[in-house]
Amino acid sequence: MYNILTFHFVLAFASCADLPTLYEYYTGDGVTSGLSVDQPYFTLNGKNITIYSGAMHYFRIPPQHWRDRLRKLRAAGLNTVETYIPWNLHEPRNGSFDFGSGGSDMEMFLDLEGYLTAAQEEDLLVIVRPGPYICAEWEWGGYPSWLLRDENVKIRTAEATYMEYVERYFNTLLPILAKYQFTNGGPIVAVQVENEYGYSPEIDKEYLQQLYDIVKNNDIVELLVTSDGASSGTSGTLPGLLFQTVNFGGDAATVFGILEGLQPGKPLMGMEFYPGWLDHWTDVHHTVTDNDFKNNYEDVLSYPASVNLYMFHGGTNWGFLNGASIESSDDNSEFEPCTTSYDYDAPLTEAGDYTSKYDIIKELVAQYNPVQTLTPEPPALVERQAYPDLPIDGQLSFNDIVSKTTSIPSTMILSMEQLPINDNSGQSYGYSVYRQEGLNITADSTLTITGHIRDTVMILIDGVLISNPLSSSDDLNNFGYWRLDNSTITLTTSDLTEVTLDIVIENWGRANGGLFYHQLKGLMDDNHVYLNDQELTYWLIYPLEFKKSFNNELSGWNSVEDGDLPKGPGLYRATLTLSDDITDTFIDMSEWNKGLVIVNGFVLGKYAFIGPQQTLYLPGPFLQPGNNEIIIFEHFKPASAVKFSKDTIFNTP
Template sequence: MLDIRLLKQFTMNMSRALFIFANLFLLAHSLPTLYEYYTKDGIQAGLSDAKPYFTLNNKNITIYSGSFHYFRTPRAYWRDRLRKMRAAGLNTVTTYVPWNLHEPQTGVFDFGNGGSPFQDFLHLDEFLKTAKNEDLFVLVRSGPYINSEWELGGLPSWLAKHCRTVRNSIDAKFLYFVKRYFDVLLPLLAKHQFQKGGPIIAIQVENEYANTGRHDPVYLNTLKQMYDDHGIVEILCTCDRPSEQGRGSIPGILQTANFKVDAKGHLDMLKELQPGKPLMTMEFWTGWFDHWMDPRHHTDSVTRFRTVLEQIMDYPSSVNMYMFVGGTDFRFMNGATMSVRNFSNYLPDTTSYDYDAPISENGALTPKYYAVKEAIAQRNSIKTKLPDIPEARKLVAYPSVKVTNRILISDALLYLGKPLQSEKLLAMEQLPINNNSGQSYGYIAYRKENLDIPAGAKLTIPGYVRDTILVLVNGKLVQKPPKQLSDINGFGFWIQKDSSIVLSDKDLKNATVDLIVENFGRNTLGVFVLKGLMGDVFLNSQALNNWTIIPMEFASSWIPYQVHQQEFVDTSTNSAIHKFKIHIQGDPQDTYLDMREWSKGIVTVNGFVLGRYFFLGPQQALYLPAPLLRNGDNDIVVFEHFKAPEMLKFIDRAVYETPGGLYH
């Protein structure tokens, strides 16, 4: 028999649960949006640091922010990533602005539809509007320098043709170019300021300036004046490690902190530097980035991450998590870490910028995401409406495809760029092309024709190769392909100084020699190191002159496989371009290219350079987002330096591996 008391108790519990659920439901649907809460009675003030805590429009605010770089994620996915950020409880998104993408040639700007290969990633105006539509404020880190493990720290490479130095008040030419760029960028930002009805609540002046080792208040004040002149009224800030004792800042600009651990120690120093000011951690590093040849993919424990995050919040300090959304260094945009001019310490960054972030490179939510969501919910006393978490996008592994055509790179050169004639070798940046901006990215080929080569003759390259080189004689690769990490110390790479190689074991008449040099990523510290070859190279003791120079930029318009294709079987000793075709029925899905059977090179998808791959890891698969694919036929082209397989494989996940035996 049913116990009446138990039935009554069960009924009461159910009633309570339904009551609580109903109230939570009503509360959630009656909560104001972020913008409704902060602008309900009109806008009288922006973000203020006049008190020991932030206020926005005269209401208290703690900034819960995450870094998401619009230029590292396809435009079609911006809303998805932003909504996921808001669903986690964040109220702000932080982004850098890369000068080198927005002014790819001197005086030529691209903020979407500008004609550059990156144009679809550069709709900054749309990004800011989308952030507001997704109920997020924006903190803009506009440079001119950004670091961000980005090529040359975001500075355009064409500056090397005009400026001796950068990021100081000494070189008037550099400040001229900054002003010209800011005259385009800052009006765009100004119209999106919070006090004008937009999302931008703060703007960062320069980036990690103390890392230069200089204290140049004239330079920083010159930048500040540019912001003032363009009607920027929102709060300005700088960011550095507090241990730099404010050397990267100037009076009147809020200092913020960058660190990964020891939150209390860093925030204590920041508090001492500017007493009475609110505290802001501009970069709390959620993970870390990878270099090619790293022994492993960088990951951090969720426990450590959450512990430091909660220490920051409880100090209390506002926080920006760098990165919150992982991304991709598409095309040739990975930077490199190195001492100022020590090539033995040159470490190029991988194509993936996943960063072990709360939202991964492909948009998946990681355990760190839920740790953030819970930590903010427990601490944010200002309750506003949050969206549901968007549905996860499915990753698929498309069927493998077989190579359809190949062309030797030596035969493809004249289709990859317009040849130039020069008595001497010129670096990429020195070429009189692209509106006299030189060549920024990709490869550069130096061809010497009708050359008589004695048996055993050595080609000698004084100085360093910047950064890798392929040597071909009559289309055949001369050097041995690398098989292990120690081979990087030998010919063909950046470490060996005054390197040489034997071109032939027999006499050759009227031979053609091709030297193909790769820019593997410029120094993220913004220090000029020209790419390619300069000066002389020698055949035995004779300097070679009168070169044909071919810039291999792999712009979106290059289609070498549509002209003069050739079939051949042996790819074991030749650098070549390999064409694949995949037919997709219906809407494309996100996927990865499995590059574990390849050696080194780049991949293009429908004319767009997806990125680099290298068998020396740790990254072994390239993220291929659906917006780069299309319904129907898709062309995938691989430029492989060394040995290529017959098949191109797909996989439904990221792959981080260390090839066996390489790191003993």
């Protein structure tokens, strides 16, 4: 029996080794054509193909782990990887571009050409979705916040100023993509024009036509597509010019039946098929059962149709880049910020681990794919460990922090985006401090901020926190948060003279969907601030952006005695000293309250004890031999140590 089993194993291995790679199969005789939809099934270079794709966003994955994640996708039997392209990262300042060497804080994630090259070298085709709007549960759906500085700009329409910005960006981006098209010897087989435009409250077909013309004028010759929910009909596309795909999570027969009616005689494809779902803060961590996923995925494959799993690997909303939802109101009252983790209950976890859904995909694709090509063995897991607990070894008070920034005097309220900084591109992320100096405040005085806060607020007098700390998710209905209209707080029970009042406003993420068009942060024109009945008008505004250049120059740390950790916003430092045993890890923030974590100058992400996320993924490549500085900006109440975990933790207190 042993010899027979060994013989069959050797035969199977030899058979597998004799298989062509994906590129050998589709390009071995030269390339004459790309992805075709001129018949009821896809062909690539004249050969039948079913697209088995998975979404992985290069900007959500440590670049040092790109190949690990791509190889895992290919090892599952998938033949294509899909990615969005975020405008806000590639043009962080008006007219300044970064594709991996532009000097922005996210520079290391932005080597788009490197990602496309890696995908092809890992034997994968690529679908790119460059927007200009991408949604993606990403900050403002991928739009750069400096667009908000011009009141005339009307995004997602043919309005002239907006289109000038779009054309400038696309004229920079699209020549890069053109080099990597399949018919030019690269991996890109399809390019999406706009994104889920059928959901837009104002449909502008001239806008879509102008986008189409810009794309074609930049020598994009591969298949051009759109994606929408089936209920959108053809409102988000240009029939005859753009190939239509659908986004859905189940009931494939109904969805594809509708698509067949809209686009008869064409192949069927789900551009977004959801194996999991995203989390907002205060949610219970979303999961989809293996049984539901398997049944729904098999319904797609057996229909038969091509499909892109959104997400195959979710990754992380680094720094300040999480999106949010605003469903039916544009006044911020229904704001729901997304968590830093974009785990998505996907087949690969945030840290790249395999899940049971991965095995389901591998099994079903092998069963349904009639084209057999060589696939790699699934790579070993990336090593992780829980480092020892670290004591807090330094602190900076809120006044210490503000003293390291430069104020902007203003006779009126200015939003974050309107501040004259960053080459007049305004402030995109972080916190804005609105300061009044030399105030006399009588006992029982109240402070009122009209409208809805965007998004959280802390009130300090002479550097001491006056507003209440976050104690439960119910507090989001009280002063300090966006749900209240016309927030009021009592400042003092005794007379105060010549004091400094600080209003600290946090941008917790611009909405990526719903009624997301009006996304100014900080205090806006329609916010008025009253001390009792007197409106406060003259401000010193301090932008707290927590950029790398600022974080790496922090100094003057105060020593920490046992128990000497004050309440209120402040910075807290710990030092992780490593030799050469450096691996991925998670920072366990469950004993802290709310804030953000900075590692070696890079803002890793936001945390909040209200959950569901309790840990922050820290890739090993972000660490170095020797000392690693971990800084935490805590809003309310610090813990006494920085702790680590080998695995992610989700729970809702």
